[in-house]
Amino acid sequence: MTVATTADLEARDTRRLERYQRVTYRSFQCAAVGFVAPSLVGVGMAYTDGHIGVPLAVLVLAGLALLSWYYARLVRTGLADGASRRDIVLSGTLAAALSVMILTGPLFNVIPVFWVSAVVLSPLSRRQMAAMCVAVAAFCSVLTTVAAHRLAPDGPVPWYGLVPLMFGIYVLGCFVTVFINRYQRRMWEMHRETHAARDALARLAVTEERLRFSRDLHDLLGHSLSLIAVKSELAMRMASTDPARAGAEMADVRRTAREALREVRSAVSGYRAAELDAELAGARAVLEAAGIRCDIGDPPDPLPPEVRSVLAWVIREGATNVIKHSEARRCAVALTAYEGSVVLEMRNDGVQGDGDGNGSGLTGLAERVAVLGGEISSGRHGRDGFLLRAAVPLPAPAEDTAPAEPVAGRTA
Structure with a gap:
Protein backbone atom coordinates (compact mmCIF):
# COMPACT_ATOMS: atom_id res chain seq x y z
CA MET A 1 0.00 0.00 0.00
CA ALA A 196 7.78 26.26 9.86
CA ALA A 197 4.82 25.44 12.13
CA ARG A 198 3.88 22.39 10.05
CA ASP A 199 7.44 21.14 10.22
CA ALA A 200 7.56 21.70 13.99
CA LEU A 201 4.22 19.95 14.54
CA ALA A 202 5.30 16.97 12.46
CA ARG A 203 8.54 16.63 14.40
CA LEU A 204 6.69 17.04 17.69
CA ALA A 205 4.20 14.33 16.73
CA VAL A 206 7.02 11.94 15.86
CA THR A 207 8.78 12.71 19.14
CA GLU A 208 5.63 12.14 21.17
CA GLU A 209 4.95 8.85 19.41
CA ARG A 210 8.49 7.67 20.09
CA LEU A 211 8.15 8.57 23.76
CA ARG A 212 4.82 6.78 24.00
CA PHE A 213 6.17 3.66 22.33
CA SER A 214 9.27 3.68 24.55
CA ARG A 215 7.06 3.96 27.67
CA ASP A 216 4.91 1.05 26.51
CA LEU A 217 7.93 -1.12 25.80
CA HIS A 218 9.43 -0.23 29.17
CA ASP A 219 6.21 -1.18 30.94
CA LEU A 220 5.97 -4.44 29.00
CA LEU A 221 9.59 -5.59 29.13
CA GLY A 222 11.04 -3.95 32.24
CA HIS A 223 9.66 -6.46 34.74
CA SER A 224 10.07 -9.47 32.45
CA LEU A 225 13.70 -8.77 31.58
CA SER A 226 14.58 -8.05 35.21
CA LEU A 227 13.01 -11.37 36.23
CA ILE A 228 14.87 -13.21 33.45
CA ALA A 229 18.19 -11.68 34.53
CA VAL A 230 17.68 -12.58 38.20
CA LYS A 231 16.56 -16.16 37.54
CA SER A 232 19.32 -16.75 34.99
CA GLU A 233 21.94 -15.62 37.52
CA LEU A 234 20.36 -17.85 40.20
CA ALA A 235 20.36 -20.84 37.86
CA MET A 236 24.05 -20.29 37.07
CA ARG A 237 24.94 -20.35 40.76
CA MET A 238 22.89 -23.51 41.41
CA ALA A 239 23.95 -25.38 38.29
CA SER A 240 26.68 -27.31 40.16
CA THR A 241 25.10 -27.63 43.61
CA ASP A 242 21.40 -28.13 42.81
CA PRO A 243 20.84 -29.03 39.13
CA ALA A 244 17.14 -29.71 39.67
CA ARG A 245 16.55 -26.24 41.13
CA ALA A 246 18.62 -24.71 38.34
CA GLY A 247 16.49 -26.51 35.74
CA ALA A 248 13.32 -25.22 37.40
CA GLU A 249 14.65 -21.68 37.35
CA MET A 250 15.54 -21.96 33.67
CA ALA A 251 12.05 -23.27 32.98
CA ASP A 252 10.70 -20.11 34.61
CA VAL A 253 13.06 -18.06 32.44
CA ARG A 254 11.70 -19.73 29.31
CA ARG A 255 8.11 -19.19 30.39
CA THR A 256 8.79 -15.52 31.21
CA ALA A 257 10.57 -14.96 27.88
CA ARG A 258 7.66 -16.47 25.95
CA GLU A 259 5.19 -14.36 27.88
CA ALA A 260 7.23 -11.23 27.17
CA LEU A 261 7.42 -12.12 23.48
CA ARG A 262 3.66 -12.60 23.37
CA GLU A 263 3.08 -9.21 25.00
CA VAL A 264 5.46 -7.47 22.58
CA ARG A 265 3.75 -9.06 19.59
CA SER A 266 0.39 -8.02 20.94
CA ALA A 267 1.58 -4.44 21.44
CA VAL A 268 3.14 -4.23 17.97
CA SER A 269 0.03 -5.66 16.33
CA GLY A 270 -2.00 -3.04 18.20
CA TYR A 271 0.21 -0.31 16.77
CA ARG A 272 -0.09 -1.74 13.27
CA ALA A 273 -3.83 -2.37 13.34
CA ALA A 274 -6.11 0.10 11.64
CA GLU A 275 -9.18 1.29 13.57
CA LEU A 276 -12.05 3.00 11.77
CA ASP A 277 -12.74 5.90 14.14
CA ALA A 278 -9.04 6.71 14.49
CA GLU A 279 -8.53 6.62 10.72
CA LEU A 280 -11.54 8.87 10.12
CA ALA A 281 -10.19 11.41 12.60
CA GLY A 282 -6.68 11.12 11.16
CA ALA A 283 -7.93 11.53 7.58
CA ARG A 284 -9.85 14.67 8.54
CA ALA A 285 -6.80 16.12 10.31
CA VAL A 286 -4.30 15.45 7.52
CA LEU A 287 -6.66 16.62 4.74
CA GLU A 288 -7.57 19.85 6.51
CA ALA A 289 -3.89 20.45 7.28
CA ALA A 290 -3.26 20.16 3.54
CA GLY A 291 -5.92 22.81 2.85
CA ILE A 292 -8.65 20.35 1.77
CA ARG A 293 -12.12 20.74 3.21
CA CYS A 294 -13.23 17.35 4.56
CA ASP A 295 -16.83 16.25 5.21
CA ILE A 296 -17.09 12.86 6.96
CA GLY A 297 -20.31 11.14 7.93
CA ASP A 298 -20.75 8.97 11.01
CA PRO A 299 -20.27 5.22 10.43
CA PRO A 300 -23.31 2.98 10.99
CA ASP A 301 -23.34 0.99 14.23
CA PRO A 302 -22.71 -1.73 15.01
CA LEU A 303 -20.07 -2.99 12.61
CA PRO A 304 -18.00 -6.17 13.09
CA PRO A 305 -14.31 -5.58 13.95
CA GLU A 306 -13.03 -7.15 10.71
CA VAL A 307 -15.30 -4.88 8.63
CA ARG A 308 -14.20 -1.78 10.57
CA SER A 309 -10.55 -2.71 10.05
CA VAL A 310 -10.94 -3.12 6.26
CA LEU A 311 -12.85 0.16 5.96
CA ALA A 312 -10.13 1.86 8.01
CA TRP A 313 -7.50 0.70 5.49
CA VAL A 314 -9.66 2.07 2.65
CA ILE A 315 -9.92 5.45 4.42
CA ARG A 316 -6.15 5.57 4.95
CA GLU A 317 -5.30 4.72 1.35
CA GLY A 318 -7.95 7.09 -0.02
CA ALA A 319 -6.73 10.03 2.05
CA THR A 320 -3.14 9.33 1.02
CA ASN A 321 -4.08 9.28 -2.66
CA VAL A 322 -6.07 12.52 -2.35
CA ILE A 323 -3.01 14.29 -0.93
CA LYS A 324 -0.41 12.79 -3.26
CA HIS A 325 -2.26 12.46 -6.57
CA SER A 326 -4.72 15.35 -6.75
CA GLU A 327 -5.13 19.08 -6.33
CA ALA A 328 -8.37 18.63 -4.41
CA ARG A 329 -10.07 21.39 -2.47
CA ARG A 330 -12.87 19.26 -1.04
CA CYS A 331 -13.25 15.63 -0.01
CA ALA A 332 -16.42 13.89 1.21
CA VAL A 333 -16.59 10.51 2.93
CA ALA A 334 -19.91 8.69 3.36
CA LEU A 335 -20.54 5.37 5.17
CA THR A 336 -23.99 3.83 4.71
CA ALA A 337 -25.56 0.44 5.36
CA TYR A 338 -27.45 -0.86 2.36
CA GLU A 339 -29.08 -4.28 1.80
CA GLY A 340 -26.85 -6.28 4.11
CA SER A 341 -23.66 -4.43 3.16
CA VAL A 342 -21.81 -1.33 4.28
CA VAL A 343 -20.82 1.01 1.47
CA LEU A 344 -17.96 3.50 1.75
CA GLU A 345 -17.80 6.31 -0.81
CA MET A 346 -14.92 8.77 -0.88
CA ARG A 347 -15.28 11.64 -3.36
CA ASN A 348 -12.84 14.44 -4.13
CA ASP A 349 -12.31 17.06 -6.81
CA GLY A 350 -9.13 18.21 -8.50
CA VAL A 351 -8.18 14.90 -10.10
CA GLN A 352 -4.96 14.98 -12.13
CA GLY A 353 -4.13 13.14 -15.34
CA ASP A 354 -6.40 10.37 -16.57
CA GLY A 355 -7.39 9.48 -13.00
CA ASP A 356 -7.80 5.75 -13.69
CA GLY A 357 -6.88 4.88 -10.07
CA ASN A 358 -5.09 1.62 -10.91
CA GLY A 359 -2.21 2.01 -8.47
CA SER A 360 -0.63 -0.69 -6.37
CA GLY A 361 -2.23 0.71 -3.21
CA LEU A 362 -5.75 0.26 -4.56
CA THR A 363 -4.83 -3.23 -5.75
CA GLY A 364 -3.86 -4.12 -2.20
CA LEU A 365 -7.15 -2.68 -0.96
CA ALA A 366 -9.08 -4.80 -3.43
CA GLU A 367 -7.37 -7.89 -2.04
CA ARG A 368 -8.23 -6.92 1.54
CA VAL A 369 -11.86 -6.25 0.66
CA ALA A 370 -12.13 -9.47 -1.36
CA VAL A 371 -11.23 -11.51 1.74
CA LEU A 372 -14.56 -10.45 3.26
CA GLY A 373 -16.45 -11.01 0.01
CA GLY A 374 -16.63 -7.34 -0.93
CA GLU A 375 -15.53 -5.35 -3.92
CA ILE A 376 -13.89 -1.99 -4.54
CA SER A 377 -14.07 0.37 -7.51
CA SER A 378 -12.44 3.67 -8.37
CA GLY A 379 -12.41 6.12 -11.24
CA ARG A 380 -13.36 9.56 -12.49
CA HIS A 381 -16.63 11.03 -11.32
CA GLY A 382 -17.88 14.03 -13.24
CA ARG A 383 -15.62 16.55 -14.92
CA ASP A 384 -12.75 16.69 -12.42
CA GLY A 385 -13.89 14.43 -9.60
CA PHE A 386 -12.74 11.03 -8.38
CA LEU A 387 -14.80 8.37 -6.61
CA LEU A 388 -13.44 5.55 -4.47
CA ARG A 389 -16.19 3.08 -3.55
CA ALA A 390 -15.92 -0.02 -1.36
CA ALA A 391 -18.82 -2.36 -0.60
CA VAL A 392 -18.30 -4.92 2.17
CA PRO A 393 -21.04 -7.42 3.07
CA LEU A 394 -22.10 -7.64 6.69
CA PRO A 395 -22.31 -11.06 8.36
CA ALA A 396 -25.83 -12.39 8.67
CA PRO A 397 -27.37 -11.82 12.10
CA ALA A 398 -27.97 -14.84 14.30
CA GLU A 399 -31.39 -16.27 13.60
CA ASP A 400 -33.87 -16.51 16.44
CA THR A 401 -34.77 -20.19 17.02
CA ALA A 402 -38.13 -19.36 18.60
CA PRO A 403 -41.06 -19.76 16.19
CA ALA A 404 -42.45 -16.49 14.96
CA GLU A 405 -46.02 -15.71 15.84
CA PRO A 406 -48.28 -15.11 12.85
CA VAL A 407 -49.25 -11.52 12.27
CA ALA A 408 -52.69 -10.90 10.89
CA GLY A 409 -52.86 -8.95 7.67
CA ARG A 410 -49.11 -9.23 6.83
CA THR A 411 -48.12 -10.36 3.37
CA ALA A 412 -44.78 -11.59 2.20
Whole structure:
Protein backbone atom coordinates (compact mmCIF):
# COMPACT_ATOMS: atom_id res chain seq x y z
CA MET A 1 0.00 0.00 0.00
CA THR A 2 1.22 3.48 -0.86
CA VAL A 3 1.74 5.45 2.34
CA ALA A 4 2.72 9.11 2.52
CA THR A 5 5.83 9.34 4.64
CA THR A 6 6.90 12.36 6.67
CA ALA A 7 9.52 13.15 4.03
CA ASP A 8 6.85 13.15 1.31
CA LEU A 9 4.65 15.57 3.25
CA GLU A 10 7.62 17.84 4.00
CA ALA A 11 8.63 17.84 0.33
CA ARG A 12 5.05 18.70 -0.66
CA ASP A 13 4.91 21.63 1.78
CA THR A 14 8.31 22.83 0.56
CA ARG A 15 7.11 22.77 -3.06
CA ARG A 16 4.07 24.82 -2.08
CA LEU A 17 6.23 27.41 -0.32
CA GLU A 18 8.60 27.62 -3.29
CA ARG A 19 5.65 28.03 -5.65
CA TYR A 20 4.31 30.93 -3.57
CA GLN A 21 7.78 32.49 -3.52
CA ARG A 22 7.99 32.35 -7.31
CA VAL A 23 4.54 33.93 -7.65
CA THR A 24 5.51 36.71 -5.22
CA TYR A 25 8.75 37.48 -7.04
CA ARG A 26 6.97 37.55 -10.39
CA SER A 27 4.37 39.96 -9.06
CA PHE A 28 7.13 42.36 -8.01
CA GLN A 29 8.79 41.96 -11.42
CA CYS A 30 5.52 42.92 -13.09
CA ALA A 31 5.29 45.94 -10.78
CA ALA A 32 8.85 46.91 -11.78
CA VAL A 33 7.85 46.86 -15.45
CA GLY A 34 4.90 49.11 -14.63
CA PHE A 35 7.21 51.60 -12.94
CA VAL A 36 10.08 51.55 -15.46
CA ALA A 37 7.96 51.71 -18.63
CA PRO A 38 6.67 55.29 -18.05
CA SER A 39 10.24 56.44 -17.33
CA LEU A 40 11.43 54.98 -20.64
CA VAL A 41 8.62 56.75 -22.42
CA GLY A 42 9.60 59.94 -20.59
CA VAL A 43 13.18 59.62 -21.83
CA GLY A 44 11.96 59.34 -25.39
CA MET A 45 9.63 62.31 -25.06
CA ALA A 46 12.32 64.46 -23.42
CA TYR A 47 14.77 63.64 -26.22
CA THR A 48 12.16 64.30 -28.90
CA ASP A 49 11.23 67.66 -27.36
CA GLY A 50 14.87 68.65 -27.19
CA HIS A 51 15.08 68.85 -23.40
CA ILE A 52 17.99 66.38 -23.25
CA GLY A 53 20.67 65.23 -25.65
CA VAL A 54 22.00 61.82 -26.53
CA PRO A 55 24.66 61.65 -23.76
CA LEU A 56 22.15 62.51 -21.05
CA ALA A 57 19.56 60.10 -22.48
CA VAL A 58 22.12 57.28 -22.44
CA LEU A 59 23.09 58.19 -18.88
CA VAL A 60 19.44 58.16 -17.75
CA LEU A 61 18.83 54.78 -19.40
CA ALA A 62 21.89 53.37 -17.63
CA GLY A 63 20.61 54.78 -14.35
CA LEU A 64 17.19 53.19 -14.87
CA ALA A 65 18.86 49.82 -15.55
CA LEU A 66 20.94 50.15 -12.37
CA LEU A 67 17.88 51.20 -10.35
CA SER A 68 16.00 48.15 -11.66
CA TRP A 69 18.87 45.94 -10.50
CA TYR A 70 18.77 47.59 -7.08
CA TYR A 71 15.01 47.09 -6.99
CA ALA A 72 15.36 43.34 -7.55
CA ARG A 73 18.09 43.19 -4.90
CA LEU A 74 16.02 45.17 -2.38
CA VAL A 75 13.01 42.92 -2.96
CA ARG A 76 15.01 39.72 -2.55
CA THR A 77 16.89 40.81 0.56
CA GLY A 78 13.88 42.64 2.00
CA LEU A 79 11.70 39.53 1.90
CA ALA A 80 14.52 37.45 3.38
CA ASP A 81 16.06 39.23 6.37
CA GLY A 82 16.00 42.87 5.31
CA ALA A 83 18.09 44.97 2.96
CA SER A 84 21.36 46.42 4.14
CA ARG A 85 21.68 50.12 4.93
CA ARG A 86 24.31 50.48 2.22
CA ASP A 87 21.94 49.23 -0.50
CA ILE A 88 19.14 51.49 0.75
CA VAL A 89 21.36 54.59 0.76
CA LEU A 90 22.94 53.92 -2.64
CA SER A 91 19.64 53.11 -4.31
CA GLY A 92 18.01 56.16 -2.69
CA THR A 93 20.78 58.40 -3.99
CA LEU A 94 20.36 56.98 -7.48
CA ALA A 95 16.56 57.42 -7.32
CA ALA A 96 16.98 61.04 -6.18
CA ALA A 97 19.35 61.76 -9.06
CA LEU A 98 16.96 60.25 -11.60
CA SER A 99 14.05 62.14 -10.03
CA VAL A 100 15.63 65.37 -11.24
CA MET A 101 14.34 64.32 -14.67
CA ILE A 102 10.92 65.43 -13.40
CA LEU A 103 12.02 68.88 -14.60
CA THR A 104 11.80 67.56 -18.19
CA GLY A 105 8.50 65.70 -17.98
CA PRO A 106 5.84 64.42 -15.54
CA LEU A 107 6.34 60.70 -16.38
CA PHE A 108 9.42 60.58 -14.15
CA ASN A 109 7.22 61.05 -11.06
CA VAL A 110 7.03 57.24 -10.67
CA ILE A 111 10.77 56.89 -9.91
CA PRO A 112 10.68 57.88 -6.19
CA VAL A 113 7.56 55.76 -5.61
CA PHE A 114 9.37 52.91 -7.38
CA TRP A 115 12.18 53.15 -4.84
CA VAL A 116 9.81 53.42 -1.86
CA SER A 117 7.92 50.26 -2.95
CA ALA A 118 11.13 48.21 -2.66
CA VAL A 119 12.51 49.72 0.54
CA VAL A 120 9.33 49.16 2.59
CA LEU A 121 9.70 45.38 2.15
CA SER A 122 12.53 45.49 4.68
CA PRO A 123 11.66 45.44 8.40
CA LEU A 124 11.02 49.11 9.21
CA SER A 125 9.11 50.78 12.00
CA ARG A 126 6.01 52.85 11.29
CA ARG A 127 7.86 56.01 12.23
CA GLN A 128 10.64 55.26 9.76
CA MET A 129 8.20 54.53 6.95
CA ALA A 130 6.20 57.69 7.66
CA ALA A 131 9.37 59.81 7.72
CA MET A 132 10.52 58.29 4.43
CA CYS A 133 7.17 58.97 2.74
CA VAL A 134 7.10 62.58 3.97
CA ALA A 135 10.70 63.21 2.85
CA VAL A 136 10.05 61.74 -0.61
CA ALA A 137 6.84 63.73 -0.95
CA ALA A 138 8.54 67.01 0.05
CA PHE A 139 11.45 66.48 -2.37
CA CYS A 140 9.25 65.51 -5.29
CA SER A 141 6.64 68.23 -4.69
CA VAL A 142 9.37 70.89 -4.96
CA LEU A 143 10.68 69.36 -8.20
CA THR A 144 7.19 69.08 -9.62
CA THR A 145 6.41 72.72 -8.79
CA VAL A 146 9.61 73.92 -10.43
CA ALA A 147 8.91 71.73 -13.48
CA ALA A 148 5.35 73.04 -13.75
CA HIS A 149 6.48 76.70 -13.80
CA ARG A 150 9.32 75.82 -16.16
CA LEU A 151 7.16 73.93 -18.67
CA ALA A 152 4.02 76.07 -18.21
CA PRO A 153 4.97 79.46 -16.80
CA ASP A 154 1.46 80.84 -17.32
CA GLY A 155 -0.25 78.10 -15.36
CA PRO A 156 -3.41 78.94 -13.36
CA VAL A 157 -2.08 77.64 -10.03
CA PRO A 158 0.65 79.67 -8.24
CA TRP A 159 3.63 77.93 -6.72
CA TYR A 160 2.43 78.36 -3.13
CA GLY A 161 -0.78 76.52 -4.06
CA LEU A 162 0.89 73.87 -6.18
CA VAL A 163 3.44 72.77 -3.55
CA PRO A 164 0.91 71.63 -0.90
CA LEU A 165 -1.27 70.04 -3.60
CA MET A 166 1.59 67.97 -4.99
CA PHE A 167 2.82 67.21 -1.48
CA GLY A 168 -0.56 65.72 -0.58
CA ILE A 169 -0.71 63.70 -3.81
CA TYR A 170 2.78 62.28 -3.23
CA VAL A 171 2.08 61.46 0.41
CA LEU A 172 -1.11 59.64 -0.57
CA GLY A 173 0.64 57.71 -3.35
CA CYS A 174 3.52 56.70 -1.08
CA PHE A 175 1.20 55.56 1.72
CA VAL A 176 -0.93 53.48 -0.68
CA THR A 177 2.23 51.84 -2.02
CA VAL A 178 3.48 51.17 1.50
CA PHE A 179 0.17 49.64 2.55
CA ILE A 180 -0.01 47.28 -0.45
CA ASN A 181 3.59 46.09 -0.22
CA ARG A 182 3.53 45.71 3.56
CA TYR A 183 0.38 43.62 3.23
CA GLN A 184 2.10 41.41 0.68
CA ARG A 185 5.11 41.09 2.97
CA ARG A 186 2.80 40.04 5.80
CA MET A 187 1.30 37.33 3.60
CA TRP A 188 4.85 36.23 2.78
CA GLU A 189 5.69 35.97 6.48
CA MET A 190 2.49 34.04 7.20
CA HIS A 191 3.37 31.43 4.56
CA ARG A 192 6.85 31.05 5.99
CA GLU A 193 5.52 30.77 9.55
CA THR A 194 2.91 28.22 8.47
CA HIS A 195 5.58 26.13 6.77
CA ALA A 196 7.78 26.26 9.86
CA ALA A 197 4.82 25.44 12.13
CA ARG A 198 3.88 22.39 10.05
CA ASP A 199 7.44 21.14 10.22
CA ALA A 200 7.56 21.70 13.99
CA LEU A 201 4.22 19.95 14.54
CA ALA A 202 5.30 16.97 12.46
CA ARG A 203 8.54 16.63 14.40
CA LEU A 204 6.69 17.04 17.69
CA ALA A 205 4.20 14.33 16.73
CA VAL A 206 7.02 11.94 15.86
CA THR A 207 8.78 12.71 19.14
CA GLU A 208 5.63 12.14 21.17
CA GLU A 209 4.95 8.85 19.41
CA ARG A 210 8.49 7.67 20.09
CA LEU A 211 8.15 8.57 23.76
CA ARG A 212 4.82 6.78 24.00
CA PHE A 213 6.17 3.66 22.33
CA SER A 214 9.27 3.68 24.55
CA ARG A 215 7.06 3.96 27.67
CA ASP A 216 4.91 1.05 26.51
CA LEU A 217 7.93 -1.12 25.80
CA HIS A 218 9.43 -0.23 29.17
CA ASP A 219 6.21 -1.18 30.94
CA LEU A 220 5.97 -4.44 29.00
CA LEU A 221 9.59 -5.59 29.13
CA GLY A 222 11.04 -3.95 32.24
CA HIS A 223 9.66 -6.46 34.74
CA SER A 224 10.07 -9.47 32.45
CA LEU A 225 13.70 -8.77 31.58
CA SER A 226 14.58 -8.05 35.21
CA LEU A 227 13.01 -11.37 36.23
CA ILE A 228 14.87 -13.21 33.45
CA ALA A 229 18.19 -11.68 34.53
CA VAL A 230 17.68 -12.58 38.20
CA LYS A 231 16.56 -16.16 37.54
CA SER A 232 19.32 -16.75 34.99
CA GLU A 233 21.94 -15.62 37.52
CA LEU A 234 20.36 -17.85 40.20
CA ALA A 235 20.36 -20.84 37.86
CA MET A 236 24.05 -20.29 37.07
CA ARG A 237 24.94 -20.35 40.76
CA MET A 238 22.89 -23.51 41.41
CA ALA A 239 23.95 -25.38 38.29
CA SER A 240 26.68 -27.31 40.16
CA THR A 241 25.10 -27.63 43.61
CA ASP A 242 21.40 -28.13 42.81
CA PRO A 243 20.84 -29.03 39.13
CA ALA A 244 17.14 -29.71 39.67
CA ARG A 245 16.55 -26.24 41.13
CA ALA A 246 18.62 -24.71 38.34
CA GLY A 247 16.49 -26.51 35.74
CA ALA A 248 13.32 -25.22 37.40
CA GLU A 249 14.65 -21.68 37.35
CA MET A 250 15.54 -21.96 33.67
CA ALA A 251 12.05 -23.27 32.98
CA ASP A 252 10.70 -20.11 34.61
CA VAL A 253 13.06 -18.06 32.44
CA ARG A 254 11.70 -19.73 29.31
CA ARG A 255 8.11 -19.19 30.39
CA THR A 256 8.79 -15.52 31.21
CA ALA A 257 10.57 -14.96 27.88
CA ARG A 258 7.66 -16.47 25.95
CA GLU A 259 5.19 -14.36 27.88
CA ALA A 260 7.23 -11.23 27.17
CA LEU A 261 7.42 -12.12 23.48
CA ARG A 262 3.66 -12.60 23.37
CA GLU A 263 3.08 -9.21 25.00
CA VAL A 264 5.46 -7.47 22.58
CA ARG A 265 3.75 -9.06 19.59
CA SER A 266 0.39 -8.02 20.94
CA ALA A 267 1.58 -4.44 21.44
CA VAL A 268 3.14 -4.23 17.97
CA SER A 269 0.03 -5.66 16.33
CA GLY A 270 -2.00 -3.04 18.20
CA TYR A 271 0.21 -0.31 16.77
CA ARG A 272 -0.09 -1.74 13.27
CA ALA A 273 -3.83 -2.37 13.34
CA ALA A 274 -6.11 0.10 11.64
CA GLU A 275 -9.18 1.29 13.57
CA LEU A 276 -12.05 3.00 11.77
CA ASP A 277 -12.74 5.90 14.14
CA ALA A 278 -9.04 6.71 14.49
CA GLU A 279 -8.53 6.62 10.72
CA LEU A 280 -11.54 8.87 10.12
CA ALA A 281 -10.19 11.41 12.60
CA GLY A 282 -6.68 11.12 11.16
CA ALA A 283 -7.93 11.53 7.58
CA ARG A 284 -9.85 14.67 8.54
CA ALA A 285 -6.80 16.12 10.31
CA VAL A 286 -4.30 15.45 7.52
CA LEU A 287 -6.66 16.62 4.74
CA GLU A 288 -7.57 19.85 6.51
CA ALA A 289 -3.89 20.45 7.28
CA ALA A 290 -3.26 20.16 3.54
CA GLY A 291 -5.92 22.81 2.85
CA ILE A 292 -8.65 20.35 1.77
CA ARG A 293 -12.12 20.74 3.21
CA CYS A 294 -13.23 17.35 4.56
CA ASP A 295 -16.83 16.25 5.21
CA ILE A 296 -17.09 12.86 6.96
CA GLY A 297 -20.31 11.14 7.93
CA ASP A 298 -20.75 8.97 11.01
CA PRO A 299 -20.27 5.22 10.43
CA PRO A 300 -23.31 2.98 10.99
CA ASP A 301 -23.34 0.99 14.23
CA PRO A 302 -22.71 -1.73 15.01
CA LEU A 303 -20.07 -2.99 12.61
CA PRO A 304 -18.00 -6.17 13.09
CA PRO A 305 -14.31 -5.58 13.95
CA GLU A 306 -13.03 -7.15 10.71
CA VAL A 307 -15.30 -4.88 8.63
CA ARG A 308 -14.20 -1.78 10.57
CA SER A 309 -10.55 -2.71 10.05
CA VAL A 310 -10.94 -3.12 6.26
CA LEU A 311 -12.85 0.16 5.96
CA ALA A 312 -10.13 1.86 8.01
CA TRP A 313 -7.50 0.70 5.49
CA VAL A 314 -9.66 2.07 2.65
CA ILE A 315 -9.92 5.45 4.42
CA ARG A 316 -6.15 5.57 4.95
CA GLU A 317 -5.30 4.72 1.35
CA GLY A 318 -7.95 7.09 -0.02
CA ALA A 319 -6.73 10.03 2.05
CA THR A 320 -3.14 9.33 1.02
CA ASN A 321 -4.08 9.28 -2.66
CA VAL A 322 -6.07 12.52 -2.35
CA ILE A 323 -3.01 14.29 -0.93
CA LYS A 324 -0.41 12.79 -3.26
CA HIS A 325 -2.26 12.46 -6.57
CA SER A 326 -4.72 15.35 -6.75
CA GLU A 327 -5.13 19.08 -6.33
CA ALA A 328 -8.37 18.63 -4.41
CA ARG A 329 -10.07 21.39 -2.47
CA ARG A 330 -12.87 19.26 -1.04
CA CYS A 331 -13.25 15.63 -0.01
CA ALA A 332 -16.42 13.89 1.21
CA VAL A 333 -16.59 10.51 2.93
CA ALA A 334 -19.91 8.69 3.36
CA LEU A 335 -20.54 5.37 5.17
CA THR A 336 -23.99 3.83 4.71
CA ALA A 337 -25.56 0.44 5.36
CA TYR A 338 -27.45 -0.86 2.36
CA GLU A 339 -29.08 -4.28 1.80
CA GLY A 340 -26.85 -6.28 4.11
CA SER A 341 -23.66 -4.43 3.16
CA VAL A 342 -21.81 -1.33 4.28
CA VAL A 343 -20.82 1.01 1.47
CA LEU A 344 -17.96 3.50 1.75
CA GLU A 345 -17.80 6.31 -0.81
CA MET A 346 -14.92 8.77 -0.88
CA ARG A 347 -15.28 11.64 -3.36
CA ASN A 348 -12.84 14.44 -4.13
CA ASP A 349 -12.31 17.06 -6.81
CA GLY A 350 -9.13 18.21 -8.50
CA VAL A 351 -8.18 14.90 -10.10
CA GLN A 352 -4.96 14.98 -12.13
CA GLY A 353 -4.13 13.14 -15.34
CA ASP A 354 -6.40 10.37 -16.57
CA GLY A 355 -7.39 9.48 -13.00
CA ASP A 356 -7.80 5.75 -13.69
CA GLY A 357 -6.88 4.88 -10.07
CA ASN A 358 -5.09 1.62 -10.91
CA GLY A 359 -2.21 2.01 -8.47
CA SER A 360 -0.63 -0.69 -6.37
CA GLY A 361 -2.23 0.71 -3.21
CA LEU A 362 -5.75 0.26 -4.56
CA THR A 363 -4.83 -3.23 -5.75
CA GLY A 364 -3.86 -4.12 -2.20
CA LEU A 365 -7.15 -2.68 -0.96
CA ALA A 366 -9.08 -4.80 -3.43
CA GLU A 367 -7.37 -7.89 -2.04
CA ARG A 368 -8.23 -6.92 1.54
CA VAL A 369 -11.86 -6.25 0.66
CA ALA A 370 -12.13 -9.47 -1.36
CA VAL A 371 -11.23 -11.51 1.74
CA LEU A 372 -14.56 -10.45 3.26
CA GLY A 373 -16.45 -11.01 0.01
CA GLY A 374 -16.63 -7.34 -0.93
CA GLU A 375 -15.53 -5.35 -3.92
CA ILE A 376 -13.89 -1.99 -4.54
CA SER A 377 -14.07 0.37 -7.51
CA SER A 378 -12.44 3.67 -8.37
CA GLY A 379 -12.41 6.12 -11.24
CA ARG A 380 -13.36 9.56 -12.49
CA HIS A 381 -16.63 11.03 -11.32
CA GLY A 382 -17.88 14.03 -13.24
CA ARG A 383 -15.62 16.55 -14.92
CA ASP A 384 -12.75 16.69 -12.42
CA GLY A 385 -13.89 14.43 -9.60
CA PHE A 386 -12.74 11.03 -8.38
CA LEU A 387 -14.80 8.37 -6.61
CA LEU A 388 -13.44 5.55 -4.47
CA ARG A 389 -16.19 3.08 -3.55
CA ALA A 390 -15.92 -0.02 -1.36
CA ALA A 391 -18.82 -2.36 -0.60
CA VAL A 392 -18.30 -4.92 2.17
CA PRO A 393 -21.04 -7.42 3.07
CA LEU A 394 -22.10 -7.64 6.69
CA PRO A 395 -22.31 -11.06 8.36
CA ALA A 396 -25.83 -12.39 8.67
CA PRO A 397 -27.37 -11.82 12.10
CA ALA A 398 -27.97 -14.84 14.30
CA GLU A 399 -31.39 -16.27 13.60
CA ASP A 400 -33.87 -16.51 16.44
CA THR A 401 -34.77 -20.19 17.02
CA ALA A 402 -38.13 -19.36 18.60
CA PRO A 403 -41.06 -19.76 16.19
CA ALA A 404 -42.45 -16.49 14.96
CA GLU A 405 -46.02 -15.71 15.84
CA PRO A 406 -48.28 -15.11 12.85
CA VAL A 407 -49.25 -11.52 12.27
CA ALA A 408 -52.69 -10.90 10.89
CA GLY A 409 -52.86 -8.95 7.67
CA ARG A 410 -49.11 -9.23 6.83
CA THR A 411 -48.12 -10.36 3.37
CA ALA A 412 -44.78 -11.59 2.20
